[in-house]
Amino acid sequence: MTDDTVNALVSPEGSLEILSSHEVNRLKDKSEGGLYRLFRQCALAVMNIGTETDDCKDLMDLHADFDLRLIQQPRGLKLELINAPASAFVDGEMLRGIREHLFAVLRDIIYAHSILAAAPGFRRDDGETTTNLIFHILRNARVLRPGHQPDMVVCWGGHSISRDEYKYTKDVGHELGLRNLSICTGCGPGAMKGPMKGATIGHAKQRVTGGRYIGITEPGIIGAEAPNPIVNELVIMPDIEKRLEAFVRAGHGIVIFPGGVGTAEEILYLLGVLLHPDNRHIPFPIVMTGRQENAEYFRMIDRFIRNALGDEAADHYEIIIDDPVAVARAMKHGVESVEAFRREHQDAYYFNWMLTVDPVFQKPFDPTHESMRALQLDRDQPTYLLAANLRKAFSGIVAGNVKEQGIRQVQERGPFEIAGDPELLRPLDDLLAAFVRQNRMKLPGSSAYRPSYRIIDTTTQSTGTD
Known part of the structure; x- marks a missing residue:
């Protein structure tokens, strides 16, 4: 432990004092299918309020020695924090707002995975099922x-x-x-x-x-956009x-x-x-x-x-x-x-049930070099589907900018390539270049922006922004 870190035992306040042995084992599981790595990443993010970084990988690397352990006691649950950021504490006590955020993370990670585990027939391409999952997560967080x-x-x-x-x-x-x-x-x-x-x-x-003051985030972005201290209701959704x-x-x-x-x-x-x-x-x-x-x-x-x-x-x-x-x-x-x-x-005030969200907007998009290059970016489709594919292109750029997995892909294989109708992509390239000029890609004062994308003109096979 250094002057910049703290070791502490932290108890929940008002929610999730009790976990099943199965839930505890999932949170301790450091394998690919376990929840330890996800919980550690999100917990570290909420304890770094005010940190001037928008790079999830940088945050994880900076606090490589941070660890946390679940301690089951007769009177309830505690978290043991090892080498936690000292900025999350005052006079040895964790700030109350950060403690609320920390256990909101635990609540939502456990709940979302419990729902999915209890519903083996869950289909990602079924819109009604996905919307119901979102409803249940928001209701469990008492947002509704x-x-x-x-x-x-x-x-x-x-x-x-x-x-x-x-x-x-x-x-x-x-x-x-x-x-x-x-x-x-x-x-x-x-x-x-x-x-x-x-x-x-x-x-x-x-x-x-x-x-x-409700904050809604997801694990892939929380390291780049840690909850600000005004948020008094934090919700962690499973994906973007x-x-x-x-x-x-x-x-x-x-x-x-x-x-x-x-x-x-x-x-x-x-x-x-x-x-x-x-x-x-x-x-x-x-x-x-x-x-x-x-x-x-x-x-x-x-x-x-x-x-x-x-x-x-x-x-x-x-x-x-x-x-x-x-x-x-x-x-x-x-x-x-x-x-x-x-x-x-006669629709609910608290949840817009009447709105149709097509499954194309619900299915998680995994930005890879192959999936980004394969996006259909032309006008030979309904307008709402074109909007969905353009959204995925921007989502991939966000991943390459600030999400740990996306950053690693770009470092290993170079920028994502975006190809399609030049009449769509030229304005897209101009828009992205303007964002770079206006410093809207990185936090002020952070390291210089390194493009995570390359626009491909399929008519000439030339590249745009690089």
């Missing part, structure tokens, strides 16, 4: 609250943003909080933290007690696809701030779902917003969407520049429309 009026605004945006952009996200969050709206984000820094921080002040002014579906099922509207490839992935997922013919009548407010200096960023996003998916996709969102009050008013009005629609159709 019957009897509450719709108020959950999901905020998406980059973890790598400027100080001025961050302040704007706080201003928007403040206005949302003043209107008694709750906040749900990807739980990390930047545009995920800002709206929560602003909303805490708005809620305080309105004397809102029990303000909700279930994380994205959880956002659109539990949320009542979405505000999108400037971001990089992760934000673009989220936008394409959302628009692809809403473009499905079964969803065209379902209200779901979307506002894209930023400072005046971000106006060109959103014009660029809008051009890319219209080129790839058509004007119908653009009809699903509005762009509001440099006006937090207008954003909050638009979102409040949109949430009221959602409430009226749910009431008319």
